[in-house]
Amino acid sequence: MNNIFHIAGWEYFQKVKRISFILYLLLFPLFGFGLIYFPQLLSKNEVSQTPLPVGFIDYSGEHINNLKHEFDSNVDDNFQPEFILINFGSKNLSGINDIVEMLDNQDLAALIQIFESNIPSNNIVVSYNSLLNSEELIQLEFMINKAVNKSLLSKSNLSDSLLSAINPNIISRKIKTTSLVNNGLNMIQFTIGLIFVLFLSSITIFSGGLFIRSLSEEKTNRLAEILLTSVKAGELLMGKILGLFLFALTQLIVWGAIGFFIMNEFGMKNDFSLEFFYQTLFLVTGIFLNVTIFISAGSFVKSEQNSQQINGYLTILILLPLIFIAHIINEPGSLFTSFLTFFPLTSASTIILKISSGTFTITSVVLYLGLQVLYFIVTVLITSKYFKRSLLIN
């Protein structure tokens, strides 16, 4: 057992110290962040030329004036308003379905509904579509909060001088938001799923590729022989799997930390739902399974050229869920999506995307998790049977 940890430690520290790894570790999140943030910046510039229409239904009838004031005050550098408030009235409103349809058809970017309630935290709902980016959503929430605070303060018996001294920004309530992007697909959930699949693919491809090359080197310079005369083949295999898993996990932890830092710095929402938890779970199990498959494949590599070929094939398979992302999201029950779900190298990524599309149950999560464990056990059993022999092929 000790030997497994010695091997894992060696594999981990030998690879984590590489300059190429450190550069990759730091540059990849910048690239990823740019990939996501750049389109938002572009869309922001486009939007700034045309004010976004935002519908408003005030069932309480108390907030229209303050909200209108906030919308009028919110102008860009050219004194153009960022949003246009369309008031659909207040009590006894009919035709709500027509308004929701306007939102679906993107005639509106968002719809604010304020219901009658004694608890202000529970009575505001903002529904929005893809015309609104996350930064604009945050701006909208800020304006709603400020307007509602002003209304509540004006209802109090405070003197005018005291009222003017109170900053209405200081009270911030949680506003329920509902994304209607892609016919009900939660945009944030989708983005998280996409980022997770990107993480899983790139971590596997980078780490797996590195290990396949090092295994090929160990075979050609007879290090594999020395290792096999020092430890049992099973210990060597498990040590390598553990080392590679820790190596991959390091990338995940560093990128996760950078991600949270960016989210906080840019004021992005970070509500962690049950979906997020499941996606994280499959991200970790996916990494574990994929690295095991890479080591298994790597043990059969005969030369440097051969290692590049095998790495290429595995990379194509790993990227399949990203290539067919639209199909997986739109048709989670199709035969092809099912194939990707049950194919070991693509299963974790496909499951993560299926969770993003909202098509999952607790039972299916447990089933998929069991599947990941089963694949891991089968891969280890098959590999351990041939590992020693394949390492000696030379």
Add this chain to the structure above:
Amino acid sequence: MIKFQHISKSFKKIKALDDISVDIEAGNIVGVLGPNGAGKTTLLRILLKLINPDSGEVLYPQTLKSNFHNNIGYLPEEKGLYKNSKVMDFLKYFSKLKGLTSQEFYYYSQPLIEKLNLNRYLDQNIGTLSKGNQQKVQLLSTIVHNPMLLILDEPFTGLDIVNLEIVNNIIKSLRSPDRIILLSTHLIDFAEILCDRVIFLNNGKLIRDAAVTELKNDLEFYQYEILTKDDFDFFDVPNVNDFIKIDDGYKININNKNDISGIIKFLAETITIDEVKKVEPTIKDIFLRDISNK
């Protein structure tokens, strides 16, 4: 004692080892000699349990069997080294795999590091060292845990004359009553100096297994040097088994020492002979003769 009992091994249609039976006693350095493709590596791999024989078995002493991985040291012909790691890290890693604690590692490695003059390279990357120093690092990692079974495949590769002597002395110092050392080398002169016993393999067959001293006492041929400046074809000379050209003449092998006078008479009619010397055959001569005969 390790016993090879009727070991045979084939790879596809090629017979790598053919019914090899040999006993190897502790306390000896045994040379495993043979031309390329003779089956040396296959024999060593079977001994190391890296591959299984098709038939036959290897019997190990109980002490070795009980903790096999920690009791063997294997130096392969190619450099089994991590080129990007530091010398000290590499040595520590393999000592850990061989079951040494950090204290034991420092205790056993320090004298060897000094003997091999590796002190100043400990913090360097292995890839930056010369071939000779890499070989010394490899040797150190093979012997640091005092293995009971030591297998050295071409231990002198890449060494200059000074380091050849250092490694030679270290191997000699490793001889101990409870240790089995197998040495495979193409430097047969070194095998002659170091080995107590030699095993000759050719085409997967064991063609000779004898103590070095017995080998010379039990010669089946005699060797002479005929010193001459003339060129001559010895194929036509009666009773000469084989011959090789040397710097100042020819070296011939004959079966019967009484034949030499007749051979000299025959040669004297054709060429000018400067001198005739009886020489002691080396292991190399015996080896070459065995190979050509079989």
